[in-house]
Amino acid sequence: MRHSRNRIDHSARDPRETPARGERPGPALPPAAVRALQLQRTAGNQAVSGLLAGHLPVQRTLAWHGKPVATYEDLPQEDRDRIKKSIDAVYGMFVQPVIEAMIDDRRIHRVTVGLAVKEIPKIIDLLFEYEKNPPKPSPDNPRSRIALQLLEKQQEAKKLNSKVKTSYAETVSVPNLREFNRFLDTNPAFVDYLTKAGIRIFFRSKSANNIGGLYTHADRIVHLEPGVEGERPGIFLRLLLHELGHASFQRMLMTTKPDALNQDEQAFRDAWTVLRRNNGQYLLGLDLGRGRQPDERRKYQAGDFMEFCAENFMHRVTAPGLLNKHLMTINKPGNHVPQDVRDAWRDAIVILDKYVRLLLR
Numbered sequence: 001m002r003h004s005r006n007r008i009d010h011s012a013r014d015p016r017e018t019p020a021r022g023e024r025p026g027p028a029l030p031p032a033a034v035r036a037l038q039l040q041r042t043a044g045n046q047a048v049s050g051l052l053a054g055h056l057p058v059q060r061t062l063a064w065h066g067k068p069v070a071t072y073e074d075l076p077q078e079d080r081d082r083i084k085k086s087i088d089a090v091y092g093m094f095v096q097p098v099i100e101a102m103i104d105d106r107r108i109h110r111v112t113v114g115l116a117v118k119e120i121p122k123i124i125d126l127l128f129e130y131e132k133n134p135p136k137p138s139p140d141n142p143r144s145r146i147a148l149q150l151l152e153k154q155q156e157a158k159k160l161n162s163k164v165k166t167s168y169a170e171t172v173s174v175p176n177l178r179e180f181n182r183f184l185d186t187n188p189a190f191v192d193y194l195t196k197a198g199i200r201i202f203f204r205s206k207s208a209n210n211i212g213g214l215y216t217h218a219d220r221i222v223h224l225e226p227g228v229e230g231e232r233p234g235i236f237l238r239l240l241l242h243e244l245g246h247a248s249f250q251r252m253l254m255t256t257k258p259d260a261l262n263q264d265e266q267a268f269r270d271a272w273t274v275l276r277r278n279n280g281q282y283l284l285g286l287d288l289g290r291g292r293q294p295d296e297r298r299k300y301q302a303g304d305f306m307e308f309c310a311e312n313f314m315h316r317v318t319a320p321g322l323l324n325k326h327l328m329t330i331n332k333p334g335n336h337v338p339q340d341v342r343d344a345w346r347d348a349i350v351i352l353d354k355y356v357r358l359l360l361r
């Protein structure tokens with residue numbers, strides 16, 4: 001019985017094709033980043049590298065002993081242990097956040113074990129100072145930028161936890177924290193729903209390893225797999241809102257009293273029965289990154305009614321323009337879209353919007 005099912009898996013990507021970033025040793029960097037790294041090495045020119053870094057939408061690169069790395073996990077375990085052994089215990093818990101902030105910084109940092117040991121305490125002392133007196137204006141040197149980034153992350157994670165219960169929010173990149181906070185700020189009714197329903201978000205959850213995300217009904221936890229917290233902001237918010245779609249729209253639609261027939265669920269399911277034909281040919285699929293291409297997203301929704309619920313909730317919330325454009329294409333006079341497909345989309349949108357109006361205010 002579907003209501004007793006407590007795990008909804010989310011095969012967001014094929015694990016064979018797309019290992020989580022942490023499992024990849026680092027050679028597969030975007031060409032622009034590789035070029036910037038090479039240029040920086042040869043020119044050794046801060047201005048040039050800064051200029052190039054400006055063209056990279058998301059940096060996520062660091063030169064570790066001359067080798068490009070994209071996550072803290074890309075650093076050899078031996079090096080991580082050596083740093084922790086060589087610095088004062090007070091700073092031990094900051095090794096990972098500092099390295100991650102360096103990876104996220106708009107300039108490419110060239111770091112060695114020795115430099116990390118020397119720099120981390122200085123950066124953290126600066127962070128402690130900034131916690132008491134945030135500098136105005138913000139100094140623009142590498143050490144200050146890293147400390148300010150850590151300060152902002154602390155503030156954004158704190159802000160997020162004041163609205164929704166989370167685990168490991170401090171591992172989420174600053175742009176992603178900022179974007180999710182902005183979304184929650186503009187939708188207080190959604191925050192209210194999450195609080196009342198007791199929904200918790202678990203970032204870097206091993207339960208979601210290799211499947212992107214997962215919502216477990218029994219304990220009402222949204223899980224995001226390690227690596228998603230550092231995705232580009234648009235992708236991060238969509239993957240998160242898909243899982244929150246299971247926890248909200250789908251949960252409301254499918255949580256019925258045993259004696260009451262939920263007509264909304266029936267109508268939405270009837271629409272899905274039509275739209276799932278031919279691998280969901282007329283469904284909307286967005287590009288959610290490697291291993292999560294539009295065709296895969298359509299097939300995914302076609303194969304499971306609950307994925308159809310979660311994905312379209314995410315579309316309505318994070319990409320209303322693209323959903324509307326899709327509906328206009330479906331309904332364009334004179335095209336060859338079957339009438340029952342047009343009708344099914346019309347019925348599905350009525351239900352979806354009814355719940356979205358309740359949840360997002």
Ligand SMILES: [Zn+2]
Nearest residue numbers: 009010307310
């Ligand atoms: Zn799902």
